[in-house]
Amino acid sequence: MTLSTHPDQHAIDTLRLIGPAPDNWVPPRAGIDHNVVIVGGGQTGTAFAFALRRAGIGQVSVIDAAPDEDHAGVWLNRARMNKLRTPKTLVGPEAGLPGLSFQAWYEARFGAASYEEIDRIARTRWAEYLAWYRHFLDIPIRYGTRLTLIEPVDEHFRLHLEVRDGATVKSVVETARKIILGNGVAGNGAPYIPPALKNLPPSHLAHTADAIDFAALRGKSVAVIGAAASAFDAAATALEAGAAEVHLFARRERIASVPVIRTRAYPGAYDNYFHLPDAIRWAQARRFRRAGSTPPVDAVERVTRFPNFHLHPGTSWTEADVRNGRVETSVAGEPFAFDFVIAGTGYVVDPALRPELAQLAGRIRLWRDQYVPASNDSDDALGAYPYLGAALEYLEKTEGDAPYLRNIHVYNPAAFVSFGLPVGDVPSMKRDIPAVVQRISRDLFLADLHAHEARINGDIAADFDASIYAGSIWQRDKADIA
Structure with missing residues (x-):
């Protein structure tokens, strides 16, 4: 038996063994360009695009304002550390598939012994891995595309875009049912x-x-x-x-020098953090700010x-x-x-600072709208963070005023107070990407329930007719003669 020496063989076998991605099951809607638009084409955008594909959700578009892939994301641009700040063993964008993990990619190129020798992942190696992940999985990203305004319309959004083609910039309006904001550390605010x-x-x-x-x-x-x-x-x-x-x-x-976030890095706290009472989540955010x-x-x-x-x-x-x-x-x-x-x-979190959120910011529920701490535990900066739902979605400040907000998912550090992690970094991927994808799947399914009810009640052709077992039917008279 000859083993393949192709460096991507493990990844190739992984995709072969899990089978092809499901067909898009979301019924098309007139006037809708995209079921989901993901804002940000870095590690977040590619990971979400793959997860949605495996969930059978089509018409997904990833946009990024950067002119090309070399300028997208932070790892070859604004990130200046030599090594990632997180352990090399954390689950990343592989979606539970070991053959797509950083470790599998690294060992295929440099060997298992080399992987054992590194303590943390070199920043440039991580960038190489993400580029491989994007190309190997054939994740299309629309570079040179900047979101300038989200306009709610009925049960969808009109997205106002600036699309750059060389020196030419044109304004385009597209429609989407769901939005994922994977737009980095300033995605709900601005540098401070x-x-x-x-x-x-x-x-x-x-x-x-x-x-x-x-x-x-x-x-x-x-x-x-x-x-x-x-x-x-x-x-x-x-x-x-x-x-x-x-x-x-x-x-x-x-x-x-005291990394207080580590106290809640075990599965119980990590998996269930959202379900903690507001007072505990607030106290944890305040503890981090003090430390x-x-x-x-x-x-x-x-x-x-x-x-x-x-x-x-x-x-x-x-x-x-x-x-x-x-x-x-x-x-x-x-x-x-x-x-x-x-x-x-650092950065200030305030949705009102984002031009694309201009029509939405005043309706978004913030922590200061939801929770009133004791006077000696107040914090204006933390109070400006959005108070998010279980799938990292915006919530309305006033019940019934802006139900469309639940269709925007915030996968950036503005989720910190609600979810206890710098969401958007590697530690948040294992927990939060599946939660967002599951919610999007549920919402899209229930929104078109009439179509799905008709589909699941539809006629199905029989796999066979009675002729294939007719000769084996028990007949008493024939049995007695025999």
Whole structure:
């Protein structure tokens, strides 16, 4: 017996053994272009597209504003860590099929021994795997397509799109019954820029969400504001690009080092988190906010090995201005001047900040609409998060005012307070993708119940007639003669 050496043989066998994807069972509707539109063509968009295909749901479209696959997602663009921050053993987009997992892909190319040697997945390897996943499963993505407005109409949505073809941009309107917002960390808000930095021009300021020309920082003095992982990653990238010096300013007296989310990483809490009482979910979100977002050990060590890295704990910027071509400020009474400032200050969640949600934001139920904490446990930032349903769907602020909101599923970090994880990252895939797909399947099925009732009550041709067993029918008279 000769075994195949094709690197994708395990994946090929997996698809062969589970059989072909079901045919699309959703009845077409006049005037509807898509059953589901997935906004975002990164790891989320591809994983959802495959899961919906395996559920027999057709007319699914994945759109992404990036011009091409090399610029889509974060892994080759805004992500600057050397390794993923999550364990290599977490279930990813493989949908329970081991042959499609990162481990199977990696071992087929580099061997099982090599996989055992790595502690976490290298960011660029993860990007390679996702590109393979997308192409191997033939997931089509419409690049250069930006969602600008969601307009509710009867039982569907009109999606206003900007479609770019080279230098040409045209406006297009398409219709969809369901929407999945897999549009990243700013998908329900925007990057947060502290007030002290708001007057700085783009020539001197960038957020970690931006595309930053780190090569241009060679020989420059750089300030990084913030102390979460993205801030340390940006500081390290600047140092590795040859920055003359990098100063990182952190509000806390000590860098957050207690990853409180791990206390609820076991299956019981992970699988059932949504069912916790609001008070417990709120308390957990508040606990995380108090503890702070923890950078991985290697992210901290990546910068501290540079003698020209300088950490300023317990400091906050109150003002900054550009004078003589440099950003001048005073921090804790000490004057500084920098050539460039990077804000690693996270994101603000507020649906009203998203242009595409302009007609919806005022009707979305937020946590502040649902839960009133004790005065000493209030948190305006957490109160602005959407209060989501069991399948990560928007809910109405006022009962009966906007029932269409349940047809928009929020698969991005705005789901954090409701679901206890940074939804959209790898840890959320195993639990939340199946939940969303099952709900979409249920809703589409029940919405066309009359058609399905007719289908399941339809006539079925017999597989055979009585002639194939007529000769074996028991007959007493013949038995007595024999």
